[in-house]
Amino acid sequence: MTFSLVARCRDTGMFGIAISSSSPAVAARCAYVRAGxxxxxxxxVTDPTLGPLTLDLMEQGMSAEAAITQVKKQGRFIEYRQVLAVDCEGRTAIHSGPNALGIWAEAQGENVASGGNLLANDGVPQAIVDGFLASSGHLGDRLIAAMRAGLAAGGEAGAVHSAGLKLVDKVSWPVADLRCDWTDGCPIEAIATAWDIYKPQLEAYIQRALDPRQAPSYGVPGDE
Incomplete structure (x- = not known):
């Protein structure tokens, strides 16, 4: 019911995830990122505990591959789960249980991993990885380009209704956390529109949190 990618920006060290599904609010259950x-x-068949567990293991020094190996040992009903990870050195790993739904597939490249289930065809994750690797610019732009490539390659077997994009950088909170929890239109394009609006303001929101005295104006009525 889902296709996604996890990625690292080689130049900045920023991490991100983009995800879409026919289920509602997919990013609320399935997307996990941690700066550094x-x-x-x-x-x-999501187990939300596996995201934080994988991040904890990598924060303790495990590679993505070692963390996924440990998650396979600790996770309950792991044969139903699909877990993708990218670590601080850009190494990637994926677990896809044999009970994953419908057509499922996975693909990996430098600093990026993609996987999906109930797909229109098994080439969708590779199209996502190729779309990411062929793109340039801000990590958020590249995530959007990759998801559009996956959708163009067939996407999910049915219509998708929710999507999300989450980014972390040098601070402890997500610097972008954009979601479309349900639409009868295209949730990926809804996220793309939100990103186009949010991207120019991203640094201002960080600065307001760190030191509002140095922040740009808020751009609201009454602000001078």
Whole structure:
């Protein structure tokens, strides 16, 4: 019911995830990122505990591959789960249980991993990885480009209704956390529109949190 990618920006060290599903509010259950540590997608008959567990293991020094190996040992009903991870050195790993739904597949590249289930075809994750690697610019732009490539390659077997994009950088909170929890339109394009609006303001929101005295104006009525 889901296709996604986790990725690291080689130039900045920023991590991100983008995800879409026919289910509602997919990003609320499946998207996990931690600054300086990595990004994880926990999907397919989702166990939300696996995302934080994988990040904790990588924060303790495990590679993505070692963390996923440990998650496979600790996770309950792991044969139903699909977990994707990228670590602080850009290494990636994926677990796809044999009971993943429908057509499921996975693909990996430098600093990026993609996986999906109930897909229109098994080439969708590779199209997502290729779309990411062929793109340039801000990590958020590249995540959007990759998801559009996956959708163009067929996406999910049915219509998708929710999507999310989450980014972390040098602070302890997500610097972007954009979601479309339900639409009868295209949730990926809804996230793309939100990103186009949010991207120019991203640094201002960080600065307001760190030191509002140095922040730009708020751009609201009454602000001078």
């Amino acid at each position: 540590v990595g990004a994880v997608a926990s999907q397919n």
